[in-house]
Amino acid sequence: MALLRTENVDYVYGAGTPFVQTALAQISFSLEKNEFAGMVGATGSGKSTLIKLLNGLLRPKNGRVFFQEQDIWKKGYDLQALRFSVGLSFQYPEHQIFSDTVREDIAYGLKNQGISEDLWDEKIREAIEIVGLDESYLSKSPFRLSGGEIRRVALAGTMVVKPQVLVLDEPTAGLDPIGRKMVYHALKRFQKESESTILVVSHSMDDVAEYADSLIVMDHGKIVDKGTPAQIFANTANLEKTGLAVPEVTRLLKKIKTAGFSVQDTIYTMEDAKNELLKLLKGEVKDE
Ligand SMILES: Nc1ncnc2c1ncn2[C@@H]1O[C@H](COP(=O)(O)OP(=O)(O)O)[C@@H](O)[C@H]1O
Ligand SMILES: [Mg+2]
CATH class of the missing domain: 3.40.50.300 (P-loop containing nucleotide triphosphate hydrolases)
Incomplete structure (x- = not known):
């Protein structure tokens, strides 16, 4: 109810x-x-x-x-x-x-x-x-x-x-x-x-x-x-149509992914972004 x-x-x-x-x-x-x-x-x-x-x-x-x-x-x-x-x-x-x-x-x-x-x-x-x-x-x-x-x-x-x-x-x-x-x-x-x-x-x-x-x-x-x-930020195109910006950390990870690194790009919290970037820096995430 x-x-x-x-x-x-x-x-x-x-x-x-x-x-x-x-x-x-x-x-x-x-x-x-x-x-x-x-x-x-x-x-x-x-x-x-x-x-x-x-x-x-x-x-x-x-x-x-x-x-x-x-x-x-x-x-x-x-x-x-x-x-x-x-x-x-x-x-x-x-x-x-x-x-x-x-x-x-x-x-x-x-x-x-x-x-x-x-x-x-x-x-x-x-x-x-x-x-x-x-x-x-x-x-x-x-x-x-x-x-x-x-x-x-x-x-x-x-x-x-x-x-x-x-x-x-x-x-x-x-x-x-x-x-x-x-x-x-x-x-x-x-x-x-x-x-x-x-x-x-x-x-x-x-x-x-x-x-x-x-x-x-x-x-x-x-x-x-x-x-x-997570559902909303998976579809950033829809969001941007309404004139809203996706969170800065999501945008950053999408850019890193576009640059050829296989990071997760559906991240929207600072904490998850930090962990994902640390993994990348430590070489746990391989570039494609
Ligand atoms: N007191 C009001 N008189 C006339 N139009 C209004 C009034 N308040 C809001 N509006 C209009 O209603 C729409 C929705 O406004 P509002 O609810 O304040 O939106 P938001 O909070 O998302 O900015 C807008 O087009 C706004 O111009
Ligand atoms: Mg308002």
């Missing part, structure tokens, strides 16, 4: 105006419990629109959205409860930070959900720890932190309420490689410890390839491909 799914969903902006724009057409996809899924696609392909449909922020023109097999637009459905279960983190979440301290910022979600204040300290400590920051951060001003730190604080604020599904729009946009790694490590840890389901939207193939169990590829409002990273 899928935890969250859409069935033939269409979404149109500006219906009934001269600016009508079809953002999504016939989208059917599902997320299983405990899945770490990635959604990739060029700018304008419909990613942000789709995730807003998942927790009922937008209502589809046609089609249905189900959470735990309940139609979320059925009369009487508790959309507010849904928004607590399906946590959505927007792009650049730090733009929504306005608290004086990190602690206050993380507590915001707890307050919103009416969670008893006696429980806050423990939950806040747990959340800051998951994102790899220590407790000394709690009394700091968010505005004095680095870009990567402030992003992790925002993430802790989303995680603290333990949503069953965590949906993140471009969580690593604008971060350096170390900052990106920290964010993905925090997500992996959260998924493992709270058995949650994660959907990450990204236009960086390198990131999602490394961490996601499954990928959805969007192009012009449609899902054009889905599968494991």
